[in-house]
Amino acid sequence: MKKLFTSLLVLGMMVPFGAxxxxxxxxxxxxxxxxxxxxxxxVPHPRxxxxxxxxxxxxxxxxxxxxxxxEWGMGNEDPKRFAPTAAPNPRxxxxxxxxxxxxxxxxxxxxxxxxxxxxxxxxxxNVTKSGNxxxxxxxxxxxxxxxAQELDMKYGFYISPWDRNSVHYGTxxxxxxxxxxxxxxxxxYGTDQFEMWFDGANGGNGYYGGRNTTxxxxxxxxxxxxxxxxxxxxxxxDCVMWGVGGEARWIxxxxxxxxxxxxxxENRDYAPESNGMYGTENGWFWLPGESDAKATxxxxxxxxxxxxxxxxxxxxxxxxxVGRNSTLILNIPPNKAGVLPDASVNSLKGMGNLIRExxxxxxxxxxxxxxxxxxNAGAARNYEANNMIDGNKDTYWATNDGTTEAVITLTWDExxxxxxxxxxxxxxxxxxxxxxxxxxxxxxxxxTRRATGVxxxxxxxxxxxxxxxxxxxxxxxxxxxxxxxxxxxxxxxCPLISKVSVY
Ligand code: FUL
Numbered sequence: 001m002k003k004l005f006t007s008l009l010v011l012g013m014m015v016p017f018g019a020x021x022x023x024x025x026x027x028x029x030x031x032x033x034x035x036x037x038x039x040x041x042x043v044p045h046p047r048x049x050x051x052x053x054x055x056x057x058x059x060x061x062x063x064x065x066x067x068x069x070x071e072w073g074m075g076n077e078d079p080k081r082f083a084p085t086a087a088p089n090p091r092x093x094x095x096x097x098x099x100x101x102x103x104x105x106x107x108x109x110x111x112x113x114x115x116x117x118x119x120x121x122x123x124x125x126n127v128t129k130s131g132n133x134x135x136x137x138x139x140x141x142x143x144x145x146x147x148a149q150e151l152d153m154k155y156g157f158y159i160s161p162w163d164r165n166s167v168h169y170g171t172x173x174x175x176x177x178x179x180x181x182x183x184x185x186x187x188x189y190g191t192d193q194f195e196m197w198f199d200g201a202n203g204g205n206g207y208y209g210g211r212n213t214t215x216x217x218x219x220x221x222x223x224x225x226x227x228x229x230x231x232x233x234x235x236x237x238d239c240v241m242w243g244v245g246g247e248a249r250w251i252x253x254x255x256x257x258x259x260x261x262x263x264x265x266e267n268r269d270y271a272p273e274s275n276g277m278y279g280t281e282n283g284w285f286w287l288p289g290e291s292d293a294k295a296t297x298x299x300x301x302x303x304x305x306x307x308x309x310x311x312x313x314x315x316x317x318x319x320x321x322v323g324r325n326s327t328l329i330l331n332i333p334p335n336k337a338g339v340l341p342d343a344s345v346n347s348l349k350g351m352g353n354l355i356r357e358x359x360x361x362x363x364x365x366x367x368x369x370x371x372x373x374x375x376n377a378g379a380a381r382n383y384e385a386n387n388m389i390d391g392n393k394d395t396y397w398a399t400n401d402g403t404t405e406a407v408i409t410l411t412w413d414e415x416x417x418x419x420x421x422x423x424x425x426x427x428x429x430x431x432x433x434x435x436x437x438x439x440x441x442x443x444x445x446x447x448t449r450r451a452t453g454v455x456x457x458x459x460x461x462x463x464x465x466x467x468x469x470x471x472x473x474x475x476x477x478x479x480x481x482x483x484x485x486x487x488x489x490x491x492x493x494c495p496l497i498s499k500v501s502v503y
Contacts (some may be wrong), residue, residue, distance in 0.1 A: 033377030037398055040430030040493045042265050042286040045096060047233075048247060049118040049428060051194055052288055053239040053282075054154050055322050058097040058105035059068075059292060059331035061158075061300040062088070062140070064115040066336060067284045071299045073113025073206035074478035075164030079124075083114065083131030088138050088338025094155075096332070096345050096429030100352035106152030106197050106329060107144045110182065111158075112206075114165030119143065120185055122178045125165045131500035134338070145190035152216060154194040157186050161201035161223050161244055167209025168353060175224050183228065187235045196232065198223075219244055236414030242290060249287040251326050252276020256317035258326035260455035264431050281434070281452055281492075288461070289326040296344060302333035308343050312472075318355060319471045323422075325431075326458030344464070359464070363502040364389045366409035367484075373399045375494065388500040396426035396498040404491040408500060411444065411483040419478045421465045421486065424499035432457040435490040438467065440481040447485055459497075 044052065064073050067081050078240035082462040090107065097105050110116045116126035125140050131394065141157055148155035161179055168174035183196065201223070205214040216249050217223075230242050240247045251258050252272045263279030266287040270280065295314060298306035314330070332348060335341045340348075367389070375383035375398040384407070399406050425431060436456050438444035438449040453469030466474035484502055488495050 022073040022282070032378070032401060034381040035376055036378065036381065037375070037401065037429055037494055037496060039428075040432055042284060043430045044264070044288070044427060046249075047240055048240045048286060048288060050238055050429070051248065052327065054194055054327060055330075055462070056102045056105045056318065056328045056330070057154065058083060058093065058102050059158070059300075060090075060093050060099075060105060060107045060334055061111070061302075061331055062334040062338065063108055063111050063117055063301070064113050064299040065111060066334065069303060070113075072110065072272075073115070073164070074205075075110055075111060075113050075125075076210075076212075077115065077165075079115065079129035080131035082127065082135050082334065084134040084138065084338045086337040086339070087134050088140065088143070090144040091142060091151070092339050093332070093334060094147050094151050094153050096348050097342050098153055100238060101355040102153075102330070104156070104194060105144075105148065105196060106158055107140055107333045108158040109141050109186065110160050110163075111142075111405045112160045112162050112164050112199075114160075114163040115275075116182065117366075118189075120182060122181050122185070123166065124395070138338075141186050145193075149190065149192075149274040155190065155198065156193045156194075156195035156239065157196035158199070159183060159186065161198050161219070162203055164204075164206025164208065167211070169206070169208050170215040170363070179223065180228055180231065183232060184235070187232075191236045193236045193239045195240045195242055196236075196241045196245060196246075201244055202252075215271040221477065232368040235323055246287075248290050248327075249279075250276050251289040251291040251321070252446060254294070255327065256291055256330075258289055258291055258324040260324060261457040262289060262325040262460060263458060264325065264427065276391065276394045290329055291317075291326045292322040292329045292331065293321075294331045295348065296331070300331055300333065302335045304343075306333075308332075308347035311347055311354055313356070314351040314353040316474070318351070318472045319464055320464060321447065321468060322359070323464030325458060327464060332489055347457065355398070359420065359503050361502075361503060362389075363416045364410055364500050365391075367412055367502070370409045370411075371397060371399075371405040371502070375400050375402055388497050393424075393498055394497045397492045398426075398496045401494055403494055404488075406488045407493060408486040409483060410485075410486075410500070410502060412481075414481055415442070415480050417478040417480055418484070418502050419467055419475060420486060420501075420503040421467065421500040422499070422503070423459045423463050423465075423486070423497060425459045426496040426498040427461050429496055430486065430492070431458065431460050432492045432493060433488055433495050435489075436486055436488045438465055438489070439485040440467070440479055441485070442481060444482055450479065 259277035265283030383398040450467040
């Protein structure tokens with residue numbers, strides 16, 4: 001080491017650091033050959049970018065509570081009560097999700113009751129001690145990961161840091177020998193996990209190995225999160241650690257909506273229930289929102305007599321989350337046979353159909369696209385308007401530095417009936433747009449403002465604007481138009497738009 005340091009020092013003394021040498025260097029290597037816009041910080045880590053692209057995915061609450069009827073088991077449940085009436089079928093869970101237009105799913109493999117749905121060395125409270133062979137042979141993370149890989153769906157696990165069963169909860173031993181090891185064990189089922197879900201986990205009352213007491217912890221320090229995050233990222237490099245892990249933020253409600261104004265930047269000390277929906281324009285960290293919501297009316301876990309929400313209500317949730325720069329993780333609880341019940345399957349199918357019918361036939365692709373200004377091209381990259389309709393997420397239209405107001409105009413030779421305008425920013429270089437309007441024309445001369453009841457402020461990764469201003473009844477009759485005009489009225493720096501769609 002010492003030798004290396006000495007040689008670096010000698011080398012440094014030999015290199016001429018005079019002004020002329022610096023000038024020469026500059027001339028030979030232009031700093032920005034592609035004329036790329038400078039980032040507006042904070043910007044997403046590449047793993048957060050990939051995560052955001054997942055957009056819409058399923059949540060599966062299945063476990064001991066499915067059989068006890070609880071939502072939060074105490075941790076004293078006899079493992080024999082876990083007795084599926086058939087072999088649990090995670091493949092069916094994911095097939096339904098795929099048909100609904102989702103790109104992945106997260107399976108609960110351990111909830112607050114501490115019952116682990118895989119054979120773990122960290123506790124006896126696991127499936128190997130369950131009440132029948134269907135239970136004993138079950139390994140949810142193994143079967144879930146395999147099915148996801150086969151179906152080309154992203155996958156991840158919910159593993160509760162709070163463990164109401166463990167006698168060690170509240171001690172260092174629990175963190176090191178139980179919780180961290182459980183997270184590590186899950187990596188054996190796949191290292192391409194896209195998200196690990198840790199709920200808010202401050203402890204509380206529980207069984208705790210028979211102590212029947214209350215143990216509170218400070219979740220900010222107790223779970224050794226920095227070490228946990230580093231260890232997980234070493235084995236699962238694309239795994240975003242949600243909640244306690246701090247790489248994506250809770251949207252602040254469980255009702256399936258994000259703020260119309262929704263910034264991905266946020267500060268670490270934000271109050272989720274009041275600010276989770278909106279983010280903070282000049283927040284220090286890239287902490288994009290995830291909205292967790294239920295597709296059924298009773299609870300996160302399956303309950304006899306439950307019924308699913310209607311496809312139309314689920315479509316509204318989609319518009320109010322994915323359409324507002326948030327991801328949507330939609331919970332569908334498997335039943336006692338370890339499958340999604342028919343009623344949920346049908347509702348989810350219906351939702352998938354609505355998404356396909358309403359948000360697939362993109363008229364922008366056949367439009368003439370004009371812009372008020374186009375950034376000067378660089379050596380290997382241009383910023384042309386057509387980059388917004390080329391289907392390539394890595395290209396974008398941009399203005400020159402300093403231009404923060406701009407107009408995008410799409411026109412057609414024949415009239416179209418339209419209902420939605422979708423915009424996506426190229427967020428790898430930061431979220432920028434602060435204010436815009438949407439107008440339509442029937443004659444190419446007179447323009448009428450649409451979506452006047454919508455806050456047309458932020459865009460972010462994706463924004464879907466219902467032109468009639470209603471997310472509950474967004475479809476309606478639609479508007480007959482020959483053109484659409486989007487006016488960007490304010491932006492933190494030159495706007496970078498990677499996609500514009502009109503449906
Ligand atoms: C919460 C938990 O307490 C609920 O039971 C559920 O799992 C929800 C998704 O997260 O923090």
